[in-house]
Amino acid sequence: MNINTKSDRSRTSRAWFPAMAMAIAALWLIPASADAQVGLAAEGRLGVTLPQGDLSDAGAEAGLTYGAEVQATFRPNLTAYLGLHRHTFNCENGCLLGNNPRSTGVGLGLKYVVHSPGDAWAWGRGGIVANTFGNDEGTGDREIGFELGVGVDLPVADRLYLVPNIGFISHDAGGGSNASFFTLGLGAHYHLR
Numbered sequence: 696m697n698i699n700t701k702s703d704r705s706r707t708s709r710a711w712f713p714a715m716a717m718a719i720a721a722l723w724l725i726p727a728s729a730d731a732q733v734g735l736a737a738e739g740r741l742g743v744t745l746p747q748g749d750l751s752d753a754g755a756e757a758g759l760t761y762g763a764e765v766q767a768t769f770r771p772n773l774t775a776y777l778g779l780h781r782h783t784f785n786c787e788n789g790c791l792l793g794n795n796p797r798s799t800g801v802g803l804g805l806k807y808v809v810h811s812p813g814d815a816w817a818w819g820r821g822g823i824v825a826n827t828f829g830n831d832e833g834t835g836d837r838e839i840g841f842e843l844g845v846g847v848d849l850p851v852a853d854r855l856y857l858v859p860n861i862g863f864i865s866h867d868a869g870g871g872s873n874a875s876f877f878t879l880g881l882g883a884h885y886h887l888r
Contacts, residue, residue: 794832
């Protein structure tokens with residue numbers, strides 16, 4: 696797997712424009728009643744990555760994932776999110792990805808509550824990511840990909856929830872390779888209002 700480490704940042708700038716346009720659309724164009732107050736929340740996550748496809752073929756093994764996001768709820772069952780994340784992979788014993796391979800970037804999308812048994816909120820989500828793939832020797836171009844996930848918000852205190860979750864992320868890694876991996880994580884979700 697070859698990591699392309701171009702220094703041309705104009706392509707990176709072009710990748711940010713669609714991501715920011717979608718974030719603005721998600722936060723302001725989702726219909727809501729005029730008198731409804733938008734709910735805001737912050738979430739932090741920690742978990743493990745499970746490489747698939749090209750990453751696994753190149754010798755990548757499970758690593759760590761962590762991130763943070765801001766969420767805006769426009770309807771009781773529909774939330775827009777915008778976050779930063781970093782996904783690392785272990786690379787030993789003949790791995791072709793270099794030292795400390797990682798996928799880093801931003802994600803934005805929509806989370807939909809599919810079921811609410813009692814105080815818990817089971818949800819599914821989907822969105823886009825704008826990630827770079829790199830290692831200690833350099834970083835490739837920012838590439839647009841997608842993410843999908845499921846989880847549940849479990850109340851532990853007033854406005855505080857634990858969030859077990861499973862996700863899948865895929866984006867181009869340069870050199871004709873793809874970075875695809877599952878994430879298994881646990882988050883802490885706090886409703887600001």
